[in-house]
Amino acid sequence: EAQVTQNPRYLITVTGKKLTVTCSQNMNHEYMSWYRQDPGLGLRQIYYSMNVEVTDKGDVPEGYKVSRKEKRNFPLILESPSPNQTSLYFCASRPGGAGMGQYFGPGTRLLVL
Amino acid sequence: AQSVTQLGSHVSVSEGALVLLRCNYSSSVPPYLFWYVQYPNQGLQLLLKYTTGATLVKGINGFEAEFKKSETSFHLTKPSAHMSDAAEYFCAVRRRGGSQGNLIFGKGTKLSVKP
Numbered sequence: 001e002a003q004v005t006q007n008p009r010y011l012i013t014v015t016g017k018k019l020t021v022t023c024s025q026n027m028n029h030e031y032m033s034w035y036r037q038d039p040g041l042g043l044r045q046i047y048y049s050m051n052v053e054v055t056d057k058g059d060v061p062e063g064y065k066v067s068r069k070e071k072r073n074f075p076l077i078l079e080s081p082s083p084n085q086t087s088l089y090f091c092a093s094r095p096g097g098a099g100m101g102q103y104f105g106p107g108t109r110l111l112v113l
Numbered sequence: 114a115q116s117v118t119q120l121g122s123h124v125s126v127s128e129g130a131l132v133l134l135r136c137n138y139s140s141s142v143p144p145y146l147f148w149y150v151q152y153p154n155q156g157l158q159l160l161l162k163y164t165t166g167a168t169l170v171k172g173i174n175g176f177e178a179e180f181k182k183s184e185t186s187f188h189l190t191k192p193s194a195h196m197s198d199a200a201e202y203f204c205a206v207r208r209r210g211g212s213q214g215n216l217i218f219g220k221g222t223k224l225s226v227k228p
Contacts, residue, residue, distance in 0.1 A: 004156075031214060033214070033216065035218075040122070040220060041220060042203060042218045042219055042220040042221045043157075043203065043205075043218040044218070045215060045216055045217070048214040048215065048216075049214075050214055056214055056215075058215060059215075059217070090156055090157065092157075098145055098207055098209065099145050099162065099164030099165070099207075101147055101149075101159035101162050102157075102159065102216070103159075104149075104156035104157040104158070105156055106155065106156050107155075107156055
């Protein structure tokens with residue numbers, strides 16, 4: 001089954017404790033992205049990747065890191081989480097071609113205390 | 114810079130009534146346009162998209178949208194609402210040219226369907 005998977009689905013952590021949210025897709029897609037969703041703000045893009053070892057900032061990259069060492073994986077790293085990073089995070093992937101729609105993962109709900 | 118405006122954070126309709134969700138974009142060049150739906154506690158799912166060609170686009174679940182360049186709009190419609198349409202709907206744009214990785218979403222419109 002074609003899908004985007006994220007782990008963990010739920011995470012509670014404390015300020016400053018490094019964490020990684022994993023994202024994997026099995027569709028051989030070139031593009032992958034991370035978004036955060038906050039009430040009243042919709043989805044905002046954090047980072048995206050056009051292919052292995054090629055990444056670029058989205059609209060809200062501060063406090064986040066990403067890497068794309070393999071085509072199927074695109075982890076999101078919070079090196080020193082803060083409470084304002086409490087949010088619902090989505091990973092997405094799509095084939096090449098700017099007119100293509102994205103496939104979204106199920107989301108990771110993060111609470112930073 | 115591109116932006117997307119969705120008019121109305123909440124829309125309520127009766128079952129069987131017309132659904133109209135509004136989306137306007139601001140861009141000097143018409144972008145690629147998308148509508149996504151998010152059901153409670155789920156990720157987003159692509160409803161439909163406009164890339165080029167015919168300006169009336171049909172999507173899944175009976176939804177359609179019309180691209181109107183003169184109005185910089187891409188409103189989503191469905192002739193007859195069903196209870197299962199209750200969800201949050203997001204309009205999104207991606208610019209043409211450049212890295213093509215950046216996707217900008219509107220703030221979303223929550224659709225309620227009354228029996």
